[in-house]
Amino acid sequence: MYSERHEFHLSIGSRFENIDLVQVVLNDTLEALGVEEGERHRIDLAVREAVANAVKHGNAQDPDKKVHVDFGVEGGTVVIRVRDEGAGFDPQAVADPLDESQKLSPDGRGLLYMRRLMDEVTHMEHPAGGTEVMLKKRIASA
Amino acid sequence: MYSERHEFHLSIGSRFENIDLVQVVLNDTLEALGVEEGERHRIDLAVREAVANAVKHGNAQDPDKKVHVDFGVEGGTVVIRVRDEGAGFDPQAVADPLDESQKLSPDGRGLLYMRRLMDEVTHMEHPAGGTEVMLKKRIASA
Amino acid sequence: MKVTARHHDGVTILELKGKITIGVGDVQLREAVTEALQAGAKNILLDLGAVTTVDSSGVGELVSTYTTVTNRGGKLKILNLPSRVADVLQITQLITVFEVFDNEAEALASF
Amino acid sequence: MKVTARHHDGVTILELKGKITIGVGDVQLREAVTEALQAGAKNILLDLGAVTTVDSSGVGELVSTYTTVTNRGGKLKILNLPSRVADVLQITQLITVFEVFDNEAEALASF
Ligand SMILES: Nc1ncnc2c1ncn2[C@@H]1O[C@H](COP(=O)(O)OP(=O)(O)O)[C@@H](O)[C@H]1O
Numbered sequence: 001m002y003s004e005r006h007e008f009h010l011s012i013g014s015r016f017e018n019i020d021l022v023q024v025v026l027n028d029t030l031e032a033l034g035v036e037e038g039e040r041h042r043i044d045l046a047v048r049e050a051v052a053n054a055v056k057h058g059n060a061q062d063p064d065k066k067v068h069v070d071f072g073v074e075g076g077t078v079v080i081r082v083r084d085e086g087a088g089f090d091p092q093a094v095a096d097p098l099d100e101s102q103k104l105s106p107d108g109r110g111l112l113y114m115r116r117l118m119d120e121v122t123h124m125e126h127p128a129g130g131t132e133v134m135l136k137k138r139i140a141s142a
Numbered sequence: 143m144y145s146e147r148h149e150f151h152l153s154i155g156s157r158f159e160n161i162d163l164v165q166v167v168l169n170d171t172l173e174a175l176g177v178e179e180g181e182r183h184r185i186d187l188a189v190r191e192a193v194a195n196a197v198k199h200g201n202a203q204d205p206d207k208k209v210h211v212d213f214g215v216e217g218g219t220v221v222i223r224v225r226d227e228g229a230g231f232d233p234q235a236v237a238d239p240l241d242e243s244q245k246l247s248p249d250g251r252g253l254l255y256m257r258r259l260m261d262e263v264t265h266m267e268h269p270a271g272g273t274e275v276m277l278k279k280r281i282a283s284a
Numbered sequence: 285m286k287v288t289a290r291h292h293d294g295v296t297i298l299e300l301k302g303k304i305t306i307g308v309g310d311v312q313l314r315e316a317v318t319e320a321l322q323a324g325a326k327n328i329l330l331d332l333g334a335v336t337t338v339d340s341s342g343v344g345e346l347v348s349t350y351t352t353v354t355n356r357g358g359k360l361k362i363l364n365l366p367s368r369v370a371d372v373l374q375i376t377q378l379i380t381v382f383e384v385f386d387n388e389a390e391a392l393a394s395f
Numbered sequence: 396m397k398v399t400a401r402h403h404d405g406v407t408i409l410e411l412k413g414k415i416t417i418g419v420g421d422v423q424l425r426e427a428v429t430e431a432l433q434a435g436a437k438n439i440l441l442d443l444g445a446v447t448t449v450d451s452s453g454v455g456e457l458v459s460t461y462t463t464v465t466n467r468g469g470k471l472k473i474l475n476l477p478s479r480v481a482d483v484l485q486i487t488q489l490i491t492v493f494e495v496f497d498n499e500a501e502a503l504a505s506f
């Protein structure tokens with residue numbers, strides 16, 4: 001069922017509108033893999049957060065900078081990499097949005113969503129510069 | 143209306159099923175650009191032919207070889223580049239499908255479709271090897 | 285693509301729905317026609333009313349179907365040709381090869 | 396995202412439809428709320444029944460709206476919370492911040 005052949009790479013300009021483009025390919029691919037709708041929605045949300053951060057914080061909406069999305073399936077696990085061309089950051093230094101002081105903050109919830117919606121989330125500095133977030137989720141056999 | 147910022151790059155494995163992936167992103171992008179449905183369908187068909195040739199003739203359905211699709215808008219003209227990792231070919235040497243002898247042939251109509259559906263179709267050898275087809279179409283302002 | 289087969293007065297009607305495109309729809313069309321022929325069909329009416337997209341492989345398959353059915357002494361005709369599919373057949377000058385109807389009764393009576 | 400405003404017994408009901416996501420839906424929500432407040436609204440009921448997706452920016456905007464309305468001495472409540480949106484509010488422990496109804500009459504009576 002989960003062949004290793006479902007993969008794509010998508011590079012988009014740093015515009016929020018392009019997040020829907022990623023969503024449309026992602027959804028189509030997950031559907032072809034037999035991933036059910038609720039699960040597709042959770043993966044969609046996590047990837048939206050990663051791409052939004054890449055566009056906003058990583059590339060600072062610079063239209064000449066790209067966001068690179070890689071999708072693959074490795075032995076029943078969906079692996080999505082989102083890379084930007086920004087300056088990088090330290091995920092440890094980010095305030096905990098569940099802290100009482102942050103509760104009514106207008107932002108700062110993206111990393112938490114990614115971590116709760118996926119099985120594994122790793123931030124790394126990419127050799128080519130910029131941040132790469134790797135999102136992993138085991139998918140149930142259809 | 144036609145900002146220069148609508149662009150994407152998509153790389154897919156050499157499988158016919160992935161042609162629909164390209165279609166889904168392409169359609170979404172053309173819709174965002176205000177291109178009407180009939181015109182979207184014609185561009186979709188031309189790109190399908192280009193990707194099908196890249197998968198079939200260029201990459202010979204080798205799953206390790208990729209098809210690369212680049213989409214951009216340059217001054218009111220949609221420019222789509224489809225590149226494969228194949229051995230290349232000579233488009234001049236291809237039989238004319240409108241020739242009486244070819245009329246009932248089961249294949250050989252793809253290049254003709256691309257040329258009739260788009261304003262301009264150019265085949266070139268890519269510096270990295272393989273064939274690159276460039277498809278151009280002026281789009282009417284919405 | 286989805287294919288539904290019906291039979292009427294010695295004609296097999298194949299209703300196609302969706303995309304007749306490379307690797308998927310074209311293969312399904314070939315299989316459906318092969319199956320019909322193996323079941324003894326001679327005359328085939330392809331209802332293309334619900335077809336949304338036909339690429340060059342789909343066109344090739346329509347032509348192959350036409351040739352196969354004709355070579356076996358049968359007839360292949362088309363019922364309901366969406367304008368997008370007509371455009372595609374027009375470009376490769378195949379529109380004149382196929383006999384096209386937009387009324388099923390008339391199509392059936394013509395065989 | 397689409398926003399439709401209605402008024403009932405001194406409460407402004409904003410019906411949201413579609414995606415409250417970064418750069419588009421979140422901006423529209425902010426604009427609709429600002430407009431309502433400028434028109435003199437104090438109490439706002441957000442009908443989220445037709446909302447399909449809320450990302451962290453959408454959640455942030457819901458929180459900002461809540462803070463703004465509350466700081467002005469008004470109340471912000473939610474009508475119809477799709478389970479997907481509830482899940483998202485749950486994750487960041489915001490579900491308890493908002494008063495949620497699934498009956499419009501009851502929601503209106505509660506202000
Ligand atoms: N790709 C990135 N590049 C640089 N900084 C980032 C990136 N992703 C996240 N950050 C930093 O981490 C912080 C927290 O991110 P997040 O939890 O998604 O919340 P928000 O985007 O709402 O601020 C951001 O404010 C930003 O400073």
Ligand SMILES: Nc1ncnc2c1ncn2[C@@H]1O[C@H](COP(=O)(O)OP(=O)(O)O)[C@@H](O)[C@H]1O
Nearest residue numbers: 195196199200230231236249250251252253273
């Ligand atoms: N990307 C490509 N790489 C190698 N050969 C190609 C490529 N595209 C087309 N060709 C050659 O050109 C011929 C005609 O292509 P086309 O008109 O699309 O018809 P068909 O694909 O049905 O044969 C093909 O049969 C093939 O030999």
